[in-house]
Amino acid sequence: MPNSLRLTLPAQVREAGGTDLSAFIDMVLEGELIFEADGTRGEVTVDCANVELHTPACVVAIAALADRWIAGGGRVLLLNQADKTGYAAFDPRSQTGGPLFVAPPLFEFDWATGKLETIASALASACAPAGYEPRGPYPVVQYCCGELFSNCRQHARANAFAFADFDAERDLVRFAVADCGSGLKQSFVQNESPHVHPSVDDVDAVKIALKPGISSTTRARHPYSRSPNYGVGLSMVREFTLLAGGHFFIQSRRAWLYETAGRLPSQGNCQVSAGWPGTLVNAAMPKVGCGEYLDMLRSAHRALGLTDDTPEDKLFG
Amino acid sequence: MAKRFGSFLGDGDAGNSFRCEEIEPLLDREEEIVFDFGGVENLTDSFCNACFANLAAERPDTVKSNVRFINCSPVVQAFLSSALNLARIRLKQTPTR
Numbered sequence: 001m002p003n004s005l006r007l008t009l010p011a012q013v014r015e016a017g018g019t020d021l022s023a024f025i026d027m028v029l030e031g032e033l034i035f036e037a038d039g040t041r042g043e044v045t046v047d048c049a050n051v052e053l054h055t056p057a058c059v060v061a062i063a064a065l066a067d068r069w070i071a072g073g074g075r076v077l078l079l080n081q082a083d084k085t086g087y088a089a090f091d092p093r094s095q096t097g098g099p100l101f102v103a104p105p106l107f108e109f110d111w112a113t114g115k116l117e118t119i120a121s122a123l124a125s126a127c128a129p130a131g132y133e134p135r136g137p138y139p140v141v142q143y144c145c146g147e148l149f150s151n152c153r154q155h156a157r158a159n160a161f162a163f164a165d166f167d168a169e170r171d172l173v174r175f176a177v178a179d180c181g182s183g184l185k186q187s188f189v190q191n192e193s194p195h196v197h198p199s200v201d202d203v204d205a206v207k208i209a210l211k212p213g214i215s216s217t218t219r220a221r222h223p224y225s226r227s228p229n230y231g232v233g234l235s236m237v238r239e240f241t242l243l244a245g246g247h248f249f250i251q252s253r254r255a256w257l258y259e260t261a262g263r264l265p266s267q268g269n270c271q272v273s274a275g276w277p278g279t280l281v282n283a284a285m286p287k288v289g290c291g292e293y294l295d296m297l298r299s300a301h302r303a304l305g306l307t308d309d310t311p312e313d314k315l316f317g
Numbered sequence: 318m319a320k321r322f323g324s325f326l327g328d329g330d331a332g333n334s335f336r337c338e339e340i341e342p343l344l345d346r347e348e349e350i351v352f353d354f355g356g357v358e359n360l361t362d363s364f365c366n367a368c369f370a371n372l373a374a375e376r377p378d379t380v381k382s383n384v385r386f387i388n389c390s391p392v393v394q395a396f397l398s399s400a401l402n403l404a405r406i407r408l409k410q411t412p413t414r
Contacts, residue, residue, distance in 0.1 A: 117327040132324070132358045134392070139359045146327030150363040153330055230370060230403055232362040233329075293359075294391050301399050306362075308398035315380075315401070316394060317351070317387040 004043040005034050009062075011052045015174075015247035015284040018258025018266055021057055025251060025280070028061055029272040035069050036273065042074045048087045049080035056163040056176035057249065057282035059086030059106060063161040064178040066090070067108070068277065086163050102161070109160045111152045111179075120145035123164035127173045137166075137173040137290040140240050147233030148177040148281055156181025156278055171287050172246075178280040184209045184252040202255035202275065203267055210235055210250070210257070212304035232304065237283065239300040246285025251276045319356030329363030336368045344372075344379050355388035365396045366403060373404030 007028060013020045034042035046062060066076040081087035089106035102108050105126035107119045124142035125131060132138050141164060152160040158181030166173055182190060185205035200208070212235040234250075241248040242261045249258045254275035259265040270276065290296070301308055318326065326332065343350055373380045386397055 117323055117325045120327055121325055139392075142325055142327075142359055143361055146325065146361040147363055150327070150329040150361060153328070154363075230362070230366040232366060236362055294395060297392060297395050301395070306399045307402050308395045309402075315384060315386055316389055316397075317385050 003034055003037065003041065004045070005031055006045045006047065007031065008047045008049070009051050009054070009058070011050045013054045013058050015055045015172075015249065015282065016260070018247075018249050018256060018268075021055060021249055021258075021282065022251070022256045022268060022270060024054075024058055025061060025256070025276060026270050026272050028065055029270060029276065031065055031069065032273040032277065035072055035074050042069070043077065044069060044074065045077040045079060046081075047079045048084045051081075051084045051087065054084075054086065055282055055284060056086065056165065056174045057178065057280055059089075059163045060161040060176045060178040061276075061280060062087070063090070063102060063106060063108075063163075064180050064278070064280075067159075067161070068180050085165065089163075105165055106161065106163045109149050109152060109162060109177075111149075111157055111159050111181075114149070114159075116146055116149035116153065119162065120149060123162055123175055126164045127166045127175065134294065135290070135292045137285070137287055139293040140244070140285075140290050140296065141173060141175055144237045144240060144283065145175060145177065147237055150233055151279070152177070152179050152181065155187045156183075158182070158278060166287065167284075172284045173244075173287050173290065174282075174284040176280065176282040178276075178278065180278040183276075183278055186253070202253040203257070203269065206250060206252050206255045206257050206267070209252075210238055212306070232306065234281075235304050236300050237281065239303050240296060241283040241285050243296055243299055243303075244285035244289030246283060246289060249282040250280070252279040253277075318352055318354050322357075324356055324358045326357060326360040326364045329361065329367045332364035332366075332368035333371070336372055340368070340372060341376075344376060344383060347379075347383065349383045349385070351385045351387055353387050354390070354393045357390070357393055359392065360396045362396065362399065365400045368400075369397060370400040370403040370407070373401050374407040377404065377408060 013024045031044040078090050089103045123145045124138045127141045128138035156179045158179040160179040162177045164175035238248045247260050254269045257267040
């Protein structure tokens with residue numbers, strides 16, 4: 001087994017269909033093989049020279065894996081990233097095996113101590129610099145990133161890398177969050193969830209996790225009481241993306257699933273190694289699809305069977 | 318709430334600890350609680366459900382009699398209403414002892 005690898009990133013990785021992205025992840029996971037070999041101190045060189053159009057998942061995938069490899073004693077070299085959106089946030093020090101540095105709009109979220117509201121809001125600002133407005137992408141991105149970071153804290157229990165931007169040329173608001181934590185199936189199994197039998201595969205675990213009302217921590221011991229989770233967040237992220245007419249992609253371990261509005265989801269298994277070492281979510285939605293936030297919120301809630309027509313009106317002053 | 322958490326209430330763990338450490342002891346003493354959402358722009362369902370759905374599921378009568386929400390924007394009210402409905406669903410699913 002060689003202990004070095006050169007990854008030449010492709011020119012384009014688009015969202016539609018999910019196949020570009022799953023192929024990209026397959027490619028970068030070849031680096032995992034370098035570091036899985038016992039006793040190696042591998043080296044991966046990532047060459048960004050050809051990069052023209054990459055979806056945010058590509059950036060967070062490289063960031064998360066580079067962080068993982070460096071933490072494991074490996075060495076990661078990034079070349080020609082200086083003028084490439086997202087990749088430019090890597091500090092050249094990482095080429096010497098030093099700590100990976102990220103700069104906005106690429107963020108590292110510390111699952112144990114990170115202030116998730118601050119980072120989610122910064123990611124929303126990267127897509128909509130004017131800040132919170134009752135219509136448009138800001139509150140949608142803020143909500144989605146907040147939910148994805150909550151999952152990192154409560155389920156994956158692992159740091160995450162996140163990136164967001166607005167692709168003006170394609171009118172696409174884009175964000176991605178990747179962690180190298182337990183992955184969806186393992187989270188269900190570790191928490192003895194009644195929703196997933198240990199024998200299910202990663203594809204089924206992804207589909208189950210996307211059902212509203214399914215949380216891996218239903219039976220988990222919690223410091224206060226029973227599980228505080230209602231299993232809504234990930235389903236809502238998917239629902240918001242589809243409502244806006246966008247592209248939703250999730251990969252957990254070997255399984256990936258892609259979905260866009262009005263079409264059946266496509267899914268598959270990655271071919272390399274044990275798959276993505278955690279969970280990765282990528283969303284891209286047309287800015288024009290992000291209308292009144294209140295309307296989108298109500299529609300998403302209704303689609304998941306969560307009505308907001310409460311009979312408790314007298315509670316509201 | 319905005320003074321306590323900021324304009325975005327996003328962290329499910331924070332919502333849960335707020336409920337257990339600060340709100341439930343007040344309800345144990347049968348105190349009335351007014352949640353002022355002035356200045357709150359956005360929430361996550363994780364925060365809202367961890368705090369308010371669980372509160373309403375575990376203490377439905379006390380919440381009805383002792384809790385009020387004020388200065389809620391339509392967005393905030395939509396989150397809270399969804400959480401209260403989830404609590405009703407969970408209550409219906411909980412077997413009576």
